[in-house]
Amino acid sequence: MIDTNPQRLAALQTDSETDYSLAKIFFATLKREMQLALRRRSDLVNPLIFFLMVATLFPLGVSPEPTLLAILAPGVVWVAALLATLLAMDSLFRSDFEDGSLEQILLSPQPLFVVVLGKVLAHWMMTGLPLTLMAPLLGVMLFLPAEGMQGLMLSLLIGTPTLSLVGAIGAALTVALRKGGVLISLLVLPLYIPVLIFGTAAVEAALTGLPVGGHLALLGALLALGLALAPLAIAAALRISVSG
Template sequence: MLNVVWCVIRRDLKLALRRRSDVLTTLFFFIVVVTLFPLGVGPEPELLRTMAPGVLWVSALLASMLALGRLFAPDFADGTLEQMLLSAEPLLLIGCGKVLAHWLVSGLPLVLLAPLLGVQFGLPASSVWVLCLTLLIGTPVLSLLGAIGAALTLGVRGGGVLVALLVLPLYIPVLIFGAGAVGADVSGMGTSAHFLLLGSMLAGAVALAPWATASALRVAME
């Protein structure tokens, strides 16, 4: 079972290296959006520190949503997804491998870039670490939930807009508690409740999202 997941991850990572422009588009979007906010609102340290959690998390959410288009669509267009569906390997494992590869390409770089971008908002070191931890927990949830929307809109005209409408309500709780944890740390309050809620969301998404994604893929391919 792990061998199937690893083979899918390795394949998708190789394809991502061949399509570097798609990967860099997501990263540049995240960097540009976060960088423009301090230029637009002014250099006041307190204002930037207050805005930082929301700005960084909203930018990460939008960047993750931007990357959903290449989760299943390229394989659907060239017929690879249909062959995967007909293979003897469980579609559940194939979907898990693709979602994990998607997170490694689009989610993990956001986590690694967050400390550098958080510094320009004047966040203290403890808040920067909280930001990284919330993104490390929250971005896999975004990928798992986004995979459901990407599978449901596969092959639909205007699917990019439709998938945004489908997954955005599911993303809002992750955004609230992710940004809330950083804001609580900046304010000197406890963050344990936010982390527990983010962890429960991740556990629920890991348990349920792969099944929903596999079912949606079967429906889309019929």
């Protein structure tokens, strides 16, 4: 039976237009951030170089023994990915704040959490995803056994978006400060600990032949919680920082 009630049809049309406009805003923000990121290629390369340098220098500072490096490899790769993600976090909202476009975004009628989610996704695609793709190379350099490669890739693929979401909260709180990079680290690093624990535990479980589904499920739960709450927290932090 077809519903011909005009009020219901109008409500359905309004909801569909709202969903389309939100999707349009999201993808427009994502496209803009990707274009801006490609123009600042140094910001893209620096986290990858840092990620590679940590894995390269670590054997020189500890020991080049393959057995020891294989044991430490999961933690080293995850800590390097965490710090590399944090390295690129300060510039997430900085350029928009300096040229005044952030204030225009805050004053616009479009939902701020949609814009924030698009910016965070662009940051992850330019930082977290390349780090995930580079992780097997670092695993080989650190003599990580082949059994742990799949766990390493999956844990980074699920965990790095959470790092971007949580780090964006710190970036939003310090966007009005001239030297907010150190303060971001102090605010965000304690919140990164659960992701670091479950990420390294997933790789170690894969190395010992244990099921990794539980650790990946916990990482997925953290990601779902971050997707639900972090955009709202980032939006509130931006309003506090800019108005203050």
